[in-house]
Amino acid sequence: MELLSGADMIARFLKDEGVEYIYGYPGGAALHIYDALFRQDDVKHILVRHEQAATHAADGYARASGKPGTVLVTSGPGATNAVTGIATAYMDSIPMVVLCGQVASHLIGEDAFQETDIVGVTRPIVKHSFSIRHPSEIPTVLKKAYYLAASGRPGPVVVDIPKDMTAPTERYEYVYPKKVKLRSYNPVTRGHTGQIKKAVEMMLKARRPVFYTGGGVVTGQACEGLTDLVQRLGYPITTTLMGIGAYPQSDRQSLGWLGMHGSYESNMAMHHADLIVAIGARFDDRVTNNTSKFCPTAKIIHVDIDPSSISKTVRADVPIVGPAGSVIDEMISLVQGREPANPDALSEWWDKIEGWREERRGKLYDPSEPGEPLKPQQVVETLCRVTRGEAFVTTDVGQHQMFAAQYYKFDKPNRFITSGGLGTMGFGFPAAMGIKLSYPDDDVICITGEGSFQMMMQELSTCKQFGVGVKIVNLNNGSLGMVRQWQDLNYKSRHAHSYMESLPDFQKLIEAYGFTALKVERHEDLEPALERAFAHKDELVFLDIYVDPREHVYPMQVPLGSMRDMLLSKTERT
Amino acid sequence: MRHIISILMENEPGALSRVVGLFSQRNFNIESLNVAPTEDSTLSRLTVTTVGDDRVIEQITKHLNKLIDVVKLVDLTEGNHIERELMLVKVKALGAQRDEVKRTADIFRAQIVDVTPSVYTVQITGDAGKLDAFLQAMAPIGILEVARTGVSGISRGDKILSL
Incomplete structure (x- = not known):
């Protein structure tokens, strides 16, 4: 049994959790924690010059690595400066844990120096937040924070730590919790098999299908599976801005990305499709344009780990709640050994798509000549x-x-x-x-x-x-x-x-x-x-x-129009 | 349509503000709200009445379920259910009004729980419609103050909302 102060527990926990870098900025309420970090070498602290940068740096790391980023800031202005970065991570479902110093418990609510109710301020922009109420709960709360941040639909988690919780004089038993359970949080691990079967039947019968995939495929680490599935079927695929790179963009089946400034061919294909297979994407307004004119002839299969994303803006015909990875794998095993039912219609569909591609080839912008300003x-x-x-x-x-x-x-x-x-x-x-x-x-x-x-x-x-x-x-x-x-x-x-x-x-x-x-x-x-x-x-x-x-x-979708209503240059529109 | 959603949630600081915050944040509607601990002191039961079409109600229940503090919920209006609300009303009670208030209270099976020479305090339970009707009946006499608990509810029959 090991007795550690709250501050030392935090430093130790970060090491045990495998955190390599934390981004932060010290201040009064966080000083015990900073002192604990000073006395160890395992976790490297990067001193930023503004707390917003700490959240963005941790966010960038999380997006590149798929692992949660970690931020440490002090109370009050330190924490409020981090707010924009927390909101950024929240909107893009990025796993992040933000440790905020707080004034000592007995001062909370008294408008103490550098006091802000950061749990209250960040409530609408976090997946969840915690306030530490006793030093002994630090290891469990931190484990919950990392678990929540990274599992299910990922997102930022704020942990508010009053200064007295990290006091060096108070020591408690430290055990690294390998696992935590939350009775009210059980993210789905697989999709409904019946729905997946139904979706696959529709996919095989489709005449003008398009895959439309988003950041959920990237965060769900399902890109290899997606590529396999899309190539087996030979269907076109477009991704959201957040989903870029989930499928190789240099491949013929890739139409690029879609939406407000998406490629001409991807927006045209979406508008004319008879089946849209949406995976880990949320039909947001920068994609759909006017939802009442969105893809008028398409049935929609929507796979998402977050049930509240399904039928939020556009009604799904076949909703599948589940992680992209396991749903895609199940789809692959159902597609195996089978061929699409309408090869002629599909080849016509591809002709149409190639036509759209051809229409805009070489016309995307006017490259300038030497002597003119660079484009x-x-x-x-x-x-x-x-x-x-x-x-x-x-x-x-x-x-x-x-x-x-x-x-x-x-x-x-x-x-x-x-x-x-x-x-x-x-x-x-x-x-x-x-x-x-x-x-x-x-x-x-x-x-x-x-x-x-x-x-x-x-x-x-x-x-x-x-x-x-x-x-x-x-x-x-x-x-x-x-x-x-x-x-x-x-x-x-x-x-x-x-x-x-x-x-x-x-x-x-x-x-x-x-x-x-x-x-x-x-x-x-x-x-x-x-x-x-x-x-x-x-x-x-x-x-x-x-x-x-x-x-x-350009292209630029015309407000209130459908997906195919686009300005193509200063003088052309669809 | 009006829906009554009952929620079991962690009896933790901040849990209530997350639920209430969700409604304003997502532009959902709260008509009434009622919350108290259950027989299990780690759980609170919160009942909210809200108005919205099917799409909105689906979003409300999905978003509520996403909150980490929410353990379980049920839309009571999806099945047979009992809905109750308690109201305390102070009404003017002078001269002939005293009998009129008493008679109306009897008709509504309300009780007069406090009396002064000029004021009756009436306690009434029932669904929201009954309480509204009582207020309407009392309006000509003179309502001085109203305190309503907001709707609470429970499913009929064997259906149970628990862990």
Whole structure:
């Protein structure tokens, strides 16, 4: 039997749970815990420069590795600064445990210094939260927190720890709980076999089927199974932004991603399909456009681990509650040895899809000529080529995010890391930092814009302290591109506060931190600059790339329309 | 349509706020709410009446079930059930009104539980409709104060909501 203080229990538990990195920022209420971390070497603490960055870094790590990220912040402002990152993780179902210091129990409710009811503040944006009420319950509560964060539909869990719970003088027995049980929480482990059989029969009889898969396949680690199933059937597949890479995008059956700025062929195929097989996707408004006009001729099979996602916005004809992995495996075993019933209809369907593909080939954007401003699309395409499509790519939010998703081609899951649900500007750079620390041998790129980057650029200091060699690709158009695009389309080009005056000289700024920055203004400089940046294997390099501010992201679904109603360029629409 | 949903949940701090928060967060409706511990002190029973079409009610029960503190729930309106609410009403009782209040209370099988020279306090139980009808009957006489517990309910027959 081992007697430990609450603070030492936390440090010990993190080690026993296999946590390698925690991201955090110290402060009064968390100091006992920090002292315990100081006296051990197993868990590495990364000191960020703002608590929001800690949550994004832990989030990035979680998205890349599939394991829960860990954050440690102090009470009050420390905890409230973490809120945006918690909400980001919640919206995208990312496993994360956030340990928050709290004022001592006897002060709670007295408006004490740095007191915030963080459990109350975060209630709508967590999977669950705990308040520690006795030091002896720390190991069990932490185990529950990690179990809840990572199982079922994953999500962030907040643990509120009053300072007296971690007092060094009070020691209690510590045993690492290998397992915990919660009587009210039993995530499903497999889907209903009858429903799966019914779904497979519909799939085999389909004439115009489309797979539509989302982040649930990635977090459910079901990408291999999905690829197998889709290839056995030979059906087209489109993924959500969150599902990018679950199926190799370079394969012929991949239509790319769908929705507001999704590919023409994927949105067209969805609209004309007679069967949609949705797995781990939630029919959100950036995918469906107007739900009353959504896929008018399709029956819908919907597989999701969260029953509340099913028939939330679009009614499913065959709902299947279960984890993507086991449902897909069961589908594969039912499909085995059988052929689709309508090969002629399917080949007609493929002809139609190839037709849509052909329609837009070479027309996605107008590449500029030397002497003209670079197009952001060109930059991403070149970046993809230079890194052979193998890098981890994080993004912030806006036009650059869509261009990154459209023009970098991913054949592997967990490589495109973006804030899909919440759309958090400032996410990309700290997320990249969290990934690079755990994947030091891989290229980790943050594609960003000057608007988003300035929201979290203080993390340059963290990268300096811990030698984090991420590459930052700043698509600099001197404006908040996506806002500007909407203002061009809906507000007669009245650019209300979507321009960025007084941008810093990024080169000088980056150099002040001791890093390399490369400014690219001309075509001919792009590829050499990228080559140079990636030759600096383990160093942070910032590429300040000036791109055409007039460029818009297309296709773009027309508001209130169906999936096939799209603007295809500034002058064309479907 | 109006639904009565009964929930068994962990008797833990914060559990109630999660349930109530869910309703406002998801834009669901709460008509009445009633909560107290059960015979098992680790469990509370919460009964909520809400209004919504089938799709909304399906979402409400799914989201409630997702809350970690919610152990089990039942939509009582899906089957035969007993619905009860307790109400205390203070009404004006002067002169001829005193008899009128007493008579009406008798008709509704309500009891007068406190008396002053000018006020009767009436206690009445029943479903929400009966309580509404009693208030309507008392309105011309003069209602001074109303305290309702909100609906509680239980299934008829052998059906049981327990662990």
